[in-house]
Amino acid sequence: MRKFIIKHTKYGGEIEVVYNAQMLQSINFGNAQITQDVLAAFKRMLPTTLAEFIRAKWVGSDGVIVEADYEISFDEFWNDYGKKINKSRCILLWQKMSKAMQLAAWTGIKKYDAYLKKESWRGKADPETYLRNKYWENEY
Numbered sequence: 001m002r003k004f005i006i007k008h009t010k011y012g013g014e015i016e017v018v019y020n021a022q023m024l025q026s027i028n029f030g031n032a033q034i035t036q037d038v039l040a041a042f043k044r045m046l047p048t049t050l051a052e053f054i055r056a057k058w059v060g061s062d063g064v065i066v067e068a069d070y071e072i073s074f075d076e077f078w079n080d081y082g083k084k085i086n087k088s089r090c091i092l093l094w095q096k097m098s099k100a101m102q103l104a105a106w107t108g109i110k111k112y113d114a115y116l117k118k119e120s121w122r123g124k125a126d127p128e129t130y131l132r133n134k135y136w137e138n139e140y
Helices: 036-045 050-055 074-081 087-096 099-118 127-132
Strands: 002-008 015-020 023-028 063-067
Touching: 002 099, 015 050, 023 050, 063 099, 074 087, 074 099, 074 127, 087 127, 099 127
Parallel strands: none
Antiparallel strands: 002 015, 002 063, 015 023
16 A cells, blocks of 8 residues: 655645555545545546556646655755754744645755745745745745
């Protein structure tokens, strides 16, 4: 059995998808704030086999898929972010985040850094501000 957490900009919260014996076993919309239209589209687009799910790029750049056992450590985030201020407060914020959110925050660092290169007059936010204000969700 393999479990995946899906987070997308079209809805809040997370969706949990479970594959067992290479076939879709369950979908848990749990805390996802999702409209009926998005729900129907999600069900239509969700691959029925694990192999298709892994190969697919169906979530696109606005979504994040994390295998439930996969974790980004705080140290990975801290080192990749580069600006090392208020570590203890950042650790507390990091621990309150879901795995999907942690992955999104970590992968969003590259997009944020690229934005800062284009807007050279802007300084990099403290990591606490980045986490608290979910900078990775901004459209740069």
